[in-house]
Amino acid sequence: MNKKNRILWVLPLLLCAVCCLSLRVGSVFLSGREFWGGLLGTDGFSTESLILYEIRLPRLFGALIAGSGLSFSGLLLQKVTGNALAGPNIIGVNAGAGFGVMLTLFFAPTLVLLLPITAFGGAFLATLLIVGFAYHRSKSTVILAGVSISALLNAGISFFSLLDPDVLASYNHFSIGGLSGVQTKELLLPALLIGICFLIILLFGSRIDCLSLGDAVASSLGVRVGSLRALCLILASACAAAAVSFAGLLGFVGLMVPHIARRLAPVCFRLQTVCAALLGGVLLVLADLLGRVLFAPSELPVGILTALIGAPFFFYLLIRRKRYASI
Amino acid sequence: MLRFKNTTVSYGKTEILKNISFSLKQGKFTALIGKNGSGKSTLLSAAAGLLSFDGEIFLKGRPLKGYSSKELAQLRALLPQLLPNASLTVERLAAMGRTPYLDLTGRLKAEDREQVETAMEQTDVLRLRDRFLSELSGGERQRAYLAMVLAQNAELLLLDEPTAFMDVEVTRSFLKLLRRLQKEQHKTVLTVFHDLNAAMDYADELLLLENGRLCFSGSAEACRQSGLVEEVFGVTRKTREIYQ
Known part of the structure; x- marks a missing residue:
């Protein structure tokens, strides 16, 4: 079996293992019998069913969708800008989403249900602005325009938070990023959007290569x-905006996962995309799992864990950077 | 094959090429010479259809602007001066030369594979096929990119200093290869040379640029007799015919 096929087998198996672990382990540990009973509903309307269907499965799907979306976004951005440090935040996703959320919290604090929509809208509009400006200009223009627009929007966020410090507390919850309280119904649209983007990326893979x-x-x-x-x-902005709309501003996933994907599949962008989808899922599911068990029954937001796991690992990758480190 | 008619190319308000007119015949090898900053690379990029211009450029009798990007890529291939050190193997790079002939799936057909193999064989990179570009020397990388250009199987080859990183031996075999392609497959070659001896001894025709203006277009012999090279470059040509 060649390396390409090995990757395609090992990563899905790894993802399955992490998913099983995530469903069974938490503040309440589910034995094999409890897990299958709860999942298949053989025990009727049990506590295990409630835990699985109301809490753990939505979180698991949320982690998979957000992990894939942010990873696609980072992979595309690093490719089109030719910059290994590019991530969703570089094209104004974080600042745009944050600004959208801040505006909602400030002007319509009772409409919290609108937060995912305003986060998506803010992120997507900010990146469209940057794309519009950088269209037919150089790669570096994309980055510089992203930095400028982000600075502008971050200034707006700081301005509104100064006007009403209560809003700042709510905004911090969004900016750290997390999957607690995620519901299946709010995942449908992001999942659909990221799925469509994934297919388009695969379709144009050889051209993107x-x-x-140059x-x-x-x-x-x-x-x-x-x-x-x-x-x-x-596509990158749509994927990242869809992810942050329900998971908040998760750092490091969109930066780190593309680097690992390129290591595993250095030549083919399509294979990198598949690897990024699987790896992004593995990383976020693992981070969410650790966040739930490390200080149980208290919970550590997944955004903190992704940085805690990601930063040392990323550093290790940089030290061991070899022949296929270029983009 | 290629005709410039009163063509002017500008970057912003600065005119890089000024009112250029010349034509290249099918199957001829033409060397483009001139001092640094005279507009050689700009002329190649304009001929490749990568720059906007005033005036007219015709490729095979049709205005360049009338071609789609795919049609153009099947007719002309460009090897620029700066070659990125992309994360690709030599074989994958050579296969990218077939991009204009592939659909969106990017799947190579038997004919495409054959072209890629032939191009790698011609440029002597078969033994490097699984190596990454970052693992190659400058000359090897240049040859890998040439394999990509040849796999493109275009009638017009636009090469910007293709022998820049090659040693004398590899340069000689590469020039022989170009001559063979020109004679056997009737390729038209327009290449930038900094090596005046190679340009004068090897090319059928010469284009001499000075400050964005074309000051000579004709046979190498006529150029030699005109004394323009000495005038433009301020040198006397003593060494000759080392590439024959």
Whole structure:
């Protein structure tokens, strides 16, 4: 079995193992019998069923969807900007989502149900603004425009939080990021959106590969570089905006996972995309699991855990950076 | 094959190429020479359809702007001066040369694989096929990119200093390869040379640029006799025919 096939087998198995663990382990440990009984409903309307269907399965799906979405976003952004440090925050996703949430908390604090929509809207509008500005301009323009728009929106967030300090406490909960209280129904639209983006990324995978040859070579091969880059940026922003709409501003996933995916599949972007989807899921499910058990019955937000796991591992990768480290 | 008619290319308000007119015949090898900053790379990029321009450029009798990007990529191939050190193997890079012929799935057909193998064989990179570009020397990487350009199987090859990182031996075999492609497959070659000896001894035709203006277009022999090279470059040409 070659390396490519090994990866395609090992990662899904790893993901399955982590998912099983996440469903069984928590503040209440479910034995094998309790787990299957609760899952299949053979014990009727039991506590185990309640734990699984109301708490753990929505969290698990949330972690898988957010992990995949942020990873796709980071992978695309690092490819189109040719910058290994690019992540969803670089194209204004975090600042846009944060600003949308802050506006809702400030002007309509009773409409908390609107928060996922305003987070998505803020993130997507901010990135569209950047894409519109950077269309047919250089790769570095994307990054610089992202930094500028983010700075502007962050200033807006700080301004509103100064006007009403109570809003700041609610905003902090969103900015740390977490999956507690996630419900299945709020995952449907993000899952659909990220799924569609995934299929489009796979469809254009071989063209996206050409972007690593630089604009001149890619254009000479018949690739419409400006349009493809704009498409990638829109897909990246849609994926990240969908993820932060229900999971908050999770850091590090969109930066770290693409690096590991490129290590596992250094040549083919399509395979990198599949790896990123699986790895993003593994990382967030694992972080969520640890967050639930480390200080049980208290809970550590998943955003803190992703940074705690991610930062040392990322550092290790940088030290061991080898031949396929370039994008 | 390629015709510039009163073509001007500008970056912002600065004119890089000024009112250029010339034509390249099918199956000819033309060297583009000129001092640094004279507009050689800009001329190649304009000929490749990568830059906007005033005036007209015709490729095979049709205006360049009338071609779709895919049609254009099947007719001309460009090897720019700066080649990125992408995370790709040599074989994958060569296969990318087939991009203009593939659908969105990017799946190579038997004919595409054959072209890729031939291109890698011609540029002598078969033994490097599984190596990453970052593991290659400058000359090897140049040859890997040339394999990509040849796999593109275009009639017009636009090469920007293709022998820049090659040693004398590899340069000679590469120039022989270009000559073979030109004679056997009637490829038209327009290449930037900094090595004046190679340009004068090897090319059928010469284009000489000075400050964005074309000051000579014609045979190498006519250029030699005109004394323009010495005038533009301020050098006397003594060494000759080392690439024959």
